[in-house]
Amino acid sequence: RKEVEQDPGPFNVPEGATVAFNCTYSNSASQSFFWYRQDCRKEPKLLMSVYSSGNEDGRFTAQLNRASQYISLLIRDSKLSDSATYLCVVSSTGGGNKLTFGTGTQLKVEL
Amino acid sequence: DAGITQSPRYKITETGRQVTLMCHQTWSHSYMFWYRQDLGHGLRLIYYSAAADITDKGEVPDGYVVSRSKTENFPLTLESATRSQTSVYFCASIASGALNTGELFFGEGSRLTVL
Numbered sequence: 351r352k353e354v355e356q357d358p359g360p361f362n363v364p365e366g367a368t369v370a371f372n373c374t375y376s377n378s379a380s381q382s383f384f385w386y387r388q389d390c391r392k393e394p395k396l397l398m399s400v401y402s403s404g405n406e407d408g409r410f411t412a413q414l415n416r417a418s419q420y421i422s423l424l425i426r427d428s429k430l431s432d433s434a435t436y437l438c439v440v441s442s443t444g445g446g447n448k449l450t451f452g453t454g455t456q457l458k459v460e461l
Numbered sequence: 462d463a464g465i466t467q468s469p470r471y472k473i474t475e476t477g478r479q480v481t482l483m484c485h486q487t488w489s490h491s492y493m494f495w496y497r498q499d500l501g502h503g504l505r506l507i508y509y510s511a512a513a514d515i516t517d518k519g520e521v522p523d524g525y526v527v528s529r530s531k532t533e534n535f536p537l538t539l540e541s542a543t544r545s546q547t548s549v550y551f552c553a554s555i556a557s558g559a560l561n562t563g564e565l566f567f568g569e570g571s572r573l574t575v576l
Contacts, residue, residue, distance in 0.1 A: 399563060
């Protein structure tokens with residue numbers, strides 16, 4: 351079983367839709383969680399951290415469920431510019447050397 | 462310009478040749494990383510370095526060599542390239558004080574094809 355698993359998609363949604371991605375992790379000792387965004391043929395960039403109580407950044411909401419070992423990302427009012435691959439990232443020690451990346455979920459927002 | 466840069470951006474080589482991918486960062490970040498990204502596997506850590514002269518293996522180190530004689534440079538060498546090393550290689554860095562933020566800064570990637 352992979353340490354971090356994501357549905358690869360693609361998720362094809364119309365502009366303005368709400369879409370949610372889930373990610374599961376296998377290491378119960380994992381401490382920190384993040385979502386990265388990667389545009390086609392570009393480098394990944396941090397989208398947001400995921401906190402235990404859940405957190406919001408504009409149209410993006412991230413949630414963590416430690417009991418079930420999954421993380422979610424909700425995007426409201428999708429824009430064409432949200433089209434990208436979203437990478438779930440888990441840290442087992444809170445340090446950069448232990449960041450494990452999921453394979454990513456591809457989102458395509460259409461007119 | 463400040464940032465993290467990789468070279469070459471594109472490289473085609475033949476099986477058995479030695480290839481070195483360069484990574485240079487101007488922030489004086491203590492941590493640097495090399496990842497490879499392949500379809501179906503996501504980003505996998507090859508090697509990382511916590512400081513100059515300190516390197517350690519990641520998930521997929523076989524066939525690769527790294528060095529870090531200076532804080533700003535972290536070259537990755539494929540000593541004898543194989544077709545299975547055809548991939549996109551990303552270098553990344555982070556300051557030691559920012560580890561808990563999880564915010565790695567990535568270079569633009571080096572696309573390597575081994576024929």
